[in-house]
Amino acid sequence: MFNLRERPGVSTALILTVVAVAIVIILIGIILTSDGLEDNDFMLNNEFSDGAAATIEATDQTVNNDNIVTVARVIAYEDGWAVVHASNNGQVGRILGFAPIMAGTNEDVSVSINTAEAGEELVVMLHVDAGVKGTFEPDTDDIPVAVNNATVMTVIKLQLEEDSMSGTEIKEFSLVATSFKYDQQQITVNKGDRVRINLRVDQGFHDWTVEGFDAATGQVGVGETTSVEFVADEAGSFTYYCSVGNHRALGMVGTLIVNE
């Protein structure tokens, strides 16, 4: 009887020891796992607090004579650029166009591209807006965004719509002016196009003036819209700017590209 009572006591001590060892092993496991996650700082730094990583989405598309590529969705950790590159045999080629995006979710971003240099494929990529804010500096600060060492980009197929009406149709662009920039810093058209620029002012007092052509809108204030129409009868790259005060020097500029 004495022995029978003592045996359960020994078993209880043994069970308690096993449980204690198991708890220690589990705790060590948890500590090792969290160390592993902390090592991957690069990934964590590029994610939102809700866990969604930066992404860029675009579908295959047909581009007509407005030369606009639509980027369906961009989710960015900070302000940046939706950048359209040429694709040369699967390699990322030169930049054909870009448009600003904001931190957070951006939908249906329009990027005006230089279709003269576009092949059958495009690479749509997310770049940061570092360096001078609001100015696209792809050769220095505004580098591509990477998550987990992978560039945030997508490859799409491009089809250019034949344009039998070239030169007769009006190509219309709607720009928004704030202090001191335009929301589109590149506009691409084809030689002979009739171009219409609609400028809406959301901040300050501005206009839209382009070099190389006798074209300028009126100067208007907040909430107003002004327009100008002209024929892009010369190919090349032309600077457009705000002629009010020193706005041009403050960075209120962009480039009109007229494809041959």
Ligand SMILES: [Cu+2]
């Ligand atoms: Cu201005």
